[in-house]
Amino acid sequence: MVESVLAAHTKSAAADPEEQQLLNDVELKPTSKAAHSRAERGHWPGVLLASVVLALLTRMATHRQSWLAEHVQGGVLLPEAPQLSLFEQQLAGCRTFKAQPIPSVDTSASLRALDAHTPEQRQQAQAFTAAVSACANFRCLRQANKLPRAPGQFRFPHFMVIGFPKCATTSIYCHLIQHPQVQYAKDKESHRLTDKCRPLLEQCPAQEQRDYLVDILNMEEAAAASFTKAAFDGSTHYAQEGGWLAAQMAEALPWVKVVVSMRDPISQALAMFLHNYMHNRTAACWETNGQRVYTCVVADLQAEDRARYGPTIQKWVEAFPGEQLHIVQFESLTSRQTMGEAMKGLKSFLGLDPTQPSDKLPLTNWKHKRGDENSVGRYWNITRGEYTHLVELARRNTVEVLKVMGSAGLVDSKAKVEWMRSWERVWRNNLDNNCEEGEQGSCKIVVS
Numbered sequence: 001m002v003e004s005v006l007a008a009h010t011k012s013a014a015a016d017p018e019e020q021q022l023l024n025d026v027e028l029k030p031t032s033k034a035a036h037s038r039a040e041r042g043h044w045p046g047v048l049l050a051s052v053v054l055a056l057l058t059r060m061a062t063h064r065q066s067w068l069a070e071h072v073q074g075g076v077l078l079p080e081a082p083q084l085s086l087f088e089q090q091l092a093g094c095r096t097f098k099a100q101p102i103p104s105v106d107t108s109a110s111l112r113a114l115d116a117h118t119p120e121q122r123q124q125a126q127a128f129t130a131a132v133s134a135c136a137n138f139r140c141l142r143q144a145n146k147l148p149r150a151p152g153q154f155r156f157p158h159f160m161v162i163g164f165p166k167c168a169t170t171s172i173y174c175h176l177i178q179h180p181q182v183q184y185a186k187d188k189e190s191h192r193l194t195d196k197c198r199p200l201l202e203q204c205p206a207q208e209q210r211d212y213l214v215d216i217l218n219m220e221e222a223a224a225a226s227f228t229k230a231a232f233d234g235s236t237h238y239a240q241e242g243g244w245l246a247a248q249m250a251e252a253l254p255w256v257k258v259v260v261s262m263r264d265p266i267s268q269a270l271a272m273f274l275h276n277y278m279h280n281r282t283a284a285c286w287e288t289n290g291q292r293v294y295t296c297v298v299a300d301l302q303a304e305d306r307a308r309y310g311p312t313i314q315k316w317v318e319a320f321p322g323e324q325l326h327i328v329q330f331e332s333l334t335s336r337q338t339m340g341e342a343m344k345g346l347k348s349f350l351g352l353d354p355t356q357p358s359d360k361l362p363l364t365n366w367k368h369k370r371g372d373e374n375s376v377g378r379y380w381n382i383t384r385g386e387y388t389h390l391v392e393l394a395r396r397n398t399v400e401v402l403k404v405m406g407s408a409g410l411v412d413s414k415a416k417v418e419w420m421r422s423w424e425r426v427w428r429n430n431l432d433n434n435c436e437e438g439e440q441g442s443c444k445i446v447v448s
């Protein structure tokens with residue numbers, strides 16, 4: 001039934017020749033593993049993972065015991081040494097779940113840009129630094145940022161990573177703060193502009209504006225480096241609040257570059273759901289539907305400020321010229337084959353050395369695929385008919401947002417096909433490999 005409704009939807013969606021062309025170009029063949037039931041494939045990956053997790057837990061328990069023996073004497077906790085600097089703490093927070101060591105970053109490297117300056121450029125650099133660092137509000141920043149800059153200097157702030165949530169924004173933040181030309185923000189998710197400055201940025205309380213520049217954007221350190229580091233804010237709610245924020249940001253900080261990451265809308269909705277679930281924010285749709293996620297995802301795919309990206313992106317496209325927008329696909333950022341190029345593209349867009357600090361995106365903020373076979377979020381139980389319906393909604397959303405991006409010159413027709421194909425692959429994989437046959441066939445859906 002749902003699949004036949006889908007066919008009807010697809011037909012009506014295809015009334016637009018441009019859409020029809022896109023869908024035709026994208027069509028994927030079934031994956032080679034199609035129609036294999038999960039039962040046939042056995043449980044070896046689960047067993048292997050469980051053993052690794054058990055080994056890790058045992059190691060952590062042993063480590064904790066020796067830590068306690070070393071630090072606690074007669075119930076008194078001894079001070080820990082050494083203290084991490086704020087920057088080291090930022091990096092520590094960015095360690096992957098495999099607990100990689102903190103990478104070392106040459107924090108003074110950007111200053112070398114100043115060495116090559118002529119006396120006139122040096123003066124320019126000083127005047128720009130003095131004017132910007134004297135600011136405590138957006139209005140002042142807008143004036144100061146009109147001054148000429150010397151080579152190597154960035155306007156303040158230089159860019160915004162605005163979302164969407166669950167689209168690897170933490171990994172992007174972690175990668176970028178290790179870049180010698182980037183000024184780390186003191187807080188990855190301040191949400192200051194949306195929480196404190198709605199609906200008019202320039203009328204935001206004076207203290208909030210000052211705190212935003214100093215406490216979040218890290219103005220003092222940026223000024224100490226003569227703004228040779230690009231300062232930024234990485235708050236994921238900004239994208240979704242584009243309805244009012246896009247125009248306000250373009251008014252208050254018209255030079256900023258805006259970075260957006262978008263994930264397969266179904267995976268984004270599921271990841272967001274899991275995030276809220278883990279923070280005990282369970283949605284009514286979950287509770288009233290026998291703890292089944294399907295209706296929750298339908299709601300997200302239809303909500304303009306959630307996984308229906310098009311209307312929100314429209315606001316950003318209207319507010320900023322195409323050259324100041326960079327929209328990257330989560331799946332190309334996170335696939336090993338394409339992440340190097342995707343990260344280079346992002347850094348080139350930002351005017352940063354694209355080869356630094358590496359060509360790898362770290363893996364952070366990982367919620368899916370943890371826990372045992374039956375823990376919530378390892379995979380999602382829904383029927384094939386339900387998933388097919390979600391795919392139809394997600395496909396419609398994708399066509400919609402690609403149209404908006406195309407109208408702003410952010411993607412050409414080839415890029416649209418590649419983008420669509422990448423998400424179709426996620427859906428195809430689930431249908432072919434993780435779903436039983438028939439509309440009521442059960443699926444164990446995994447995210448991209």
Ligand SMILES: Nc1ncnc2c1ncn2[C@@H]1O[C@H](COP(=O)(O)OS(=O)(=O)O)[C@@H](OP(=O)(O)O)[C@H]1O
Nearest residue numbers: 165166167168169170171271334362363366367368
């Ligand atoms: N390198 C790499 N490879 C694969 N997947 C990656 C990578 N980096 C981040 N991620 C996944 O991105 C999800 C977290 O996104 P965010 O950091 O934007 O989330 S948040 O909104 O800031 O909470 C989160 O997805 P879920 O695990 O589905 O929740 C991460 O696993």
